[in-house]
Amino acid sequence: MASGVVVDDGVVKAYEEIKVHHTGEVMSDRLKLVMFRLSDDDRSIIVDEESTLRMKDVSNEDDVFKKLVSMFPLKDCRYALYDCCYRTKETDKEDLVFIMWAPDEAPLKKKMLYASSKGALRKKLQGLKIEWQVNDIADAKDTSVLIEKLGSRGSIKELEGKTV
Template identity: 45%
Template sequence: MNGCSVIKVFNDMKACKAYTPEEVKKRKKAVLFCLREDKKTIILEEGKENLVGDVGDTINDPYLHFVKMLPGCDRCYALYDATYKTNESKKEDLVFIFWAPECAPLKNKMIYASSKDAIKKKLTGI
């Protein structure tokens, strides 16, 4: 695992709270991670991050943007900063997602599945 960038992004997302509209627009809502071609290193997919939107923002719905980011027939890992409202308050949870669609090659799905535990161990609190 490329520990520096993956763990740094995770810690930044975990610690970052947005209170003002300007902070909301700058904060990362989602990132994608993939295996490097050598299938031994987990790396951040540069340019695959969702930085805008908040709950109730139907124009820039961050979840809809996140779903569009997911690769069609390829595997990846993702972190999504879910913001939602309950009857009592507004809540935020950082969600780890293992994306392996049916059309992805079986061998690659198995490699990603076996690597999932390694990334989860490094991302404390998932």
């Protein structure tokens, strides 16, 4: 915890909710995207309630990935957990992707605070395999970097229902 920022209990609760799919759970109520931000006093990492999406929030979207990218603020940093659905040559898959959003337009002090607090957050979110750092909205709109992190362009056939 190099930055001294603590992780709020609500963050861990949101992680457990997006990570574990319970028997009998209604698919449309499952979390698709959860964003985390620094509190107003920069002392803790909290759930950004305004930037949380459930499956039902994206069910009528033509491009789910585009909708997710549009949720990131252009001039501020965020952390996010994204429940990514994709298809390989062999099977349908679902993985949690940890995203650190630190756009070039964000204030330097904020970017440094987010970068130095990431370790504390990652310790609370055990078991994440895929991490994606995005520093430019253009990078987020291009799915090729994410596809490489998921496997490779040759093995991934669909991302969020769209052929790649």
